[in-house]
Amino acid sequence: MKFRLLVMAFCLVAMSAPAAAQSPDFGAVARGSGTPEIPGLKLVWLAPWGDVAKAHPWRNIIVHQTEGPAGSARGGALEQAKNPTRRGVTVWVETDGTVYWAVPETLVPTHGDGANRNDNKYVDNGPTFHQVIGDTSIGVEFAGNYPDVARPATEAQIAAWRILVKVLRARYGIPLDRVYAHNWIDFKDARYCEGCALATLARQPGF
Known part of the structure; x- marks a missing residue:
């Protein structure tokens, strides 16, 4: 009887081991440098990571959506790499889920419009007004909502975002409540809420 119980316990451990192995340690990946392979993410490195201790002190993440067509993320990233x-x-x-890291993490691209929203429509703008700006926030751009600006992100983009946001948060120590949609902090195009669905997803603990 004891032998049978031992065999059953061994089988349970053996069955659970592959499942554990399939759960990547994003914290460990996020502490790396160079051009690491990130499980589940197709990432094209135009600018490699350096020493995270020397990275710009990012405190927030801002989610953007561009009005470019499908396929435009690569071109936008290449132009960004030329002029960070x-x-x-x-x-x-990109719409197929490919992620382009375009700019060294020590440099600050121009994005955001000054965090001018102060109406508390989406989030409490007390701590964001003129604070969650490009200099304090790393920006992520999702391409492909042209010609319909209200078109949501693709399933492939959402799958990539599920991993990417964990890596960004782990690397720079950014809490869940500091992931913002562009529309949450800036008065933007009234036709749609830029980045709102993606930022809302990212703030869900189980995302």
């Missing part, structure tokens, strides 16, 4: 501080962001996400 132009209007744009550090990270670009």
